[in-house]
Amino acid sequence: xxxxxxxxxxxxxxxxxxxxxxxxxxxxxxxxxxxxxxxxxxxxxxxxxxxxxxxxxxxxxxxxxxxxxxxxxxxxxxxxxxxxxxxxxxxxxxxxxxxxxxxxxxxxxx
Amino acid sequence: xxxxxxxxxxxxxxxxxxxxxxxxxxxxxxxxxxxxxxxxxxxxxxxxxxxxxxxxxxxxxxxxxxxxxxxxxxxxxxxxxxxxxxxxxxxxxxxxxxxxxxxxxxxxxxxxxx
Numbered sequence: 026x027x028x029x030x031x032x033x034x035x036x037x038x039x040x041x042x043x044x045x046x047x048x049x050x051x052x053x054x055x056x057x058x059x060x061x062x063x064x065x066x067x068x069x070x071x072x073x074x075x076x077x078x079x080x081x082x083x084x085x086x087x088x089x090x091x092x093x094x095x096x097x098x099x100x101x102x103x104x105x106x107x108x109x110x111x112x113x114x115x116x117x118x119x120x121x122x123x124x125x126x127x128x129x130x131x132x133x134x135x
Numbered sequence: 136x137x138x139x140x141x142x143x144x145x146x147x148x149x150x151x152x153x154x155x156x157x158x159x160x161x162x163x164x165x166x167x168x169x170x171x172x173x174x175x176x177x178x179x180x181x182x183x184x185x186x187x188x189x190x191x192x193x194x195x196x197x198x199x200x201x202x203x204x205x206x207x208x209x210x211x212x213x214x215x216x217x218x219x220x221x222x223x224x225x226x227x228x229x230x231x232x233x234x235x236x237x238x239x240x241x242x243x244x245x246x247x248x249x
Contacts, residue, residue, distance in 0.1 A: 057235040068139070068225050068240030069178070076235065114178065121233035122191055125178040 027052040031115060031126040038105055039134055046100040046129045048115030053124070055117035058091055058098050063112045063128065072113075073100075105133045138162050139241040141226050147247045148216055155212045156244045158226030164239070166190075166232040167209040169201060170225040172243070178225070184209055185232040213246075221248045 030049045038044050048058070057076045061069035075082045075091040075098065082089050088101040102109050112130045116123040139160045148154055160167060168191075169181040183191035184203040198214045209226060226241040 059235070059237065066243075068227070068243050069238075070240070071237035074235055074237060112176065118235055122180050122183065123238065124180075127175060127177050 027124075029053070029115065029117060029124060029126040031113075031129045033127060033129070035130040035132055037132045037134065040106060042105055044102040044105045044109070044131055044133070046113050046115075046131065048098040048100070048126055050096050050117055053096075053117050053119055054093075055119055057118040058089075059116045059118070059123065060087075060089055060098075060100050061114040061116060061125075063114055069114055102131070105131075107133045107135050109133050139226055139228055139239050141224075141241040141244050143244060144242060145245050145247075147249065149249055150216055150218060152216050153212070153214045154216060154246070155210055156224055156226075156246075158209045158211075158241055160207055160226075160228040160239070160241075162228055162230075162239060164228040164230050165206055166229045167203065167206070168227040168229075168238065169209065169211050170227060170240075172223045172225060174222070182209075182211075183232065190232055216246075216248045218248050221246055 028051045059074050060072045063069045073089045086103045090099045112128040114128040116125045142157050166185045168183045172178045181195045182201045187203045200212045203209045223243045223245050225243045227238040229236040229238045
């Protein structure tokens with residue numbers, strides 16, 4: 026069956042460290058993958074897009090990798106700040122629609 | 136100016152009632168979506184419209200009926216509400232359909248069915 030898995034347990038890290046979030050998928054062949062941030066009581070906000078022919082994308086302190094062999098994307102936040110605390114959703118692009126993972130909650134402690 | 140807006144933000148109603156949620160985007164996008172986010176935070180697409188035409192219709196009970204009067208508006212009408220319909224419903228838009236464009240989400244409507 027098709028699955029997208031993000032670590033359902035919250036990720037707690039210390040301010041200044043690098044946070045690494047994982048998105049694994051099975052039985053999908055996504056042409057692209059997107060990452061979104063969701064704060065409590067708000068809608069998701071787009072962060073980064075990576076296409077199947079791209080290995081890595083960066084935007085300021087954010088970096089995303091996409092390994093179509095491992096069927097995995099990693100999302101990194103360097104020099105993390107308490108303001109980065111939120112839930113991060115990965116979404117696969119599949120036949121013209123986005124399929125979302127359940128998200129990983131990141132808590133950055135000062 | 137809010138890019139994607141939804142009304143109401145909260146909706147509490149009883150089983151069996153009929154209710155509507157409205158969505159408007161002022162981004163000039165051609166494509167709009169309805170998503171449902173359940174208590175486990177899974178965000179699942181329900182419908183998508185491109186320039187007023189229905190292009191995605193996931194396995195959703197036919198008690199749910201979307202309507203797009205123009206490409207800036209997408210409404211969701213729900214008949215005979217059930218307890219399992221309780222969730223947060225998000226509207227979103229993107230410039231076009233079927234490509235890797237980012238989606239812009241509204242603030243969500245929290246529906247509680249008692």
